[in-house]
Amino acid sequence: MSDKYETLKRMDHTHVWHPFTQMQEWMGEDPCIIAGGEGSYLIDVDGNRYLDGVSSLWCNLFGHRRPELDQALKAQTDRIAHSTFLGLSHVPGIELAARLAAMAPAGLTRVFYSDSGATAVEVALKLAVQYWQLLGQTQRTLFARLEESYHGDTVGAMSVGYSDLFHHFHRDLLFPALAVKPPHAYQREQGLSEAEAMERSVAEARDTVGREKDRLAAFIMEPVMQGAAGMWPQPAGYVKAIRDICKENGVLFIADEVATGFGHTGRMWACEHDGVSPDLMCVGKGITGGYLPLAATFATEEIFAAFLGEYGEFKSFFHGHTYTGNPLACAVALAGLDIFEREALMEKVPAKIASLEERLGNDVLTLPHVREIRRRGFMTGMELVKDKERGERYDPDVRIANQVVLEARRRGVIVRPLGDTLIMLPPLTISDAELATLVEVVRDSIRHVTERS
Template sequence: MADNASLVARDLKALWHPCTQMKDHEWLPLVPVKRGKGVWLEDFEGRRYIDAVSSWWVNLFGHANPRINAALRDQMEELEHVILAGFSHEPAVALAEKLVEVTPPGLSRCFYADNGSGAVEVAVKMSFHYWRNVGRPEKQRFITLSNSYHGETLGALAVGNVALYKETYGPMLMETITAPSPDCFEREEGESWEAFSRRQFEPMRRLMEQHHHEVSAVILEPLVQCAGGMRMYHPIYLELVREACDEFGIHLIADEIAVGFGRTGTLFACEQAEITPDFMCLSKGLTAGYLPLSAVMTTEDIYEAFYDEYENLTAFLHSHSYTGNPLACRVALETLKIFEDDDVIQRNRVLADRTAKAFAPLADHPHIREVRQHGMILAAEMMKDPAKKEPYPWQERRGLTVYKHGLENEVLMRPLGHVVYFMPPYVISESQIDHVARVALEGVDRATRD
């Protein structure tokens, strides 16, 4: 029978963990997990932790959700996997139909991949290939936002802009055009989110006007730049970018991998600007944290550009072995049914209001510059001198103090640098929200003591 110590010892002899300097685990203990139930994770010695980050933003309806478990068991008895080239199956078709129904109008085609980075790769390649197929091969470049993040594979990394992830691999990556982020943290004192986001659109428009003849697509994360420190902006920016993309003949790729499926207060963040992108990348919450799956939704116009006689070599020859996996598709279908049956979006608005109230005391903390929120995503930014926007040196890793304090008090928080954030499963209770907020405030107090 495994216990905490034996599992950790085995782990450190065999595993290489993601997004981790493994040497840290000489002094920072790993947390072994035996089981999960609802918002709780439990180790082998009975210690519990509220999963306040939804296990990297994927878990929507709690661990070991009975409805999703039942759907998965049922599908396992029917069909676990089959090649999707030349074959089809009910879960893949039904999920594609459902995604066409619930995504913004005009997105009529669904292409499956395995994860978020894979979806971005598909969208970037599909946009590039579209222009080639319609006789515009010169449109090869991409405009991205500063501080953006779209994944770790080479194409996804190239169209992102967080130096921590990208800089090392620069020589391997295609060159992109970078527009300044509409991140409202940078607004002037007294300036509204909308006014700042409008102002930040102007350099984006100039880049589009200057480079539209060679640009394939603009790619962005709607409303929240998650891995970039949960920086947020106003929906007007999406509206303005959509209008300019139409004007200049440029595709718009909306990376809703992290912000989709209810995170920002609507099912998809693009809804808040009432826009339809040319490509919408979906993953993470799509399967409520159960299985790897992603989808790229696109338009009939783009689909038609690839629809031709085989001899003309216009087909989109991109594939993953587990494309459209039946188990993952069935889980995703059940996830979308839960949204409908339980009126999740409306309930989330109540939880978001409670979250705002519970975390409000952080705004008065002498080392918090800003508490910001879009729906079920809230972030608080620790700074050495908030009035001057002077950050703590990144080498101090003060977020780790918040992380460790959380674990001591039954909460899993995983700050992004010095940004403490809350992105929980939607089954969290109001009292649990209050508990996490109290622990976060205590953790910030501890982390900012000189």
């Protein structure tokens, strides 16, 4: 390792506190320190290259250092880097809102910017509650959610995405939310078939929402794929069933498309698979192609209209962040939407997904310690077990997926662990040769680690 690496490592170990990381462990390891990127690859300070198999936490859509995005960023810095969206507007913020509204599911005409997926969720929750207050239904402050959902790490987002493992220290800070078991939980816990599990989950949602319809502000869910809890796909028709239950009971439906949006499930929005339009929709991650922190909450004109009135009525949505709608981020996002259009990206995605499916089926699912592959589009979770026949899990202390992640990194590929599940979500523009390398390295790393564990 170079002197530069050693110096940076010492500084990191002395001063940095990394997210979702046991720092005691981290400080005993050699971190991978990224200094550059090129296409689907990350490059560390010593020049080693790694295929970015998780698209830098699911946000890089078009590869690193895309000339068009670099150029849009530079051009915007020649104009202005930042001016506030409070009391002023700006060119890229306006243009992006119009472009996003034009491509959003039907009826989502308004765009409220923020800076991360979690803040987009906070905005949706606060909009939903205030909407009902403005309509005089002041008792509607409750949310329904899916078990094992993830909506971010701010207090409101944690409240609707509660995970005992991650959030129990902050439990007293959270507001209550009604949890509905998603189909995968019924399958897993009660051994039901997919159809039976779907039926049970929908029935539970119907009961819960029906019983509490006068107190519920909204139902929030990650449509089609519950990502961060371990890649748990929902059966076709599930999103529509929940949406319909909300409609029947007059409850708002919030789709959190922070992970699923911008093509990750094979459609631009996961809601499209079921032909569903939410009342509120949260997006983030890929909105700037993985360049800059930007997020947005979409709302219908009906919700927007409830907030209109004379200033003195104080109906305004008193919410905002300093960098809300940052012009650099908006300019890059616009360039990203141009790439979607110019390259007809969504038309090319099905072939890549088919190739990914075939490779995973042939090379990975056939391995003796891979229990199942859970996938929708590019969003992929590969669950590892000690004994496939008996479904026996590895001892958690073995940290099997983490071992595979480290082995894959040694072989030049970045993937992530989630418990015993390996997570993969490559950039939309990954080439077929790169996809082949990604799957081969994952296969070889799983084989290598499981043969000696």
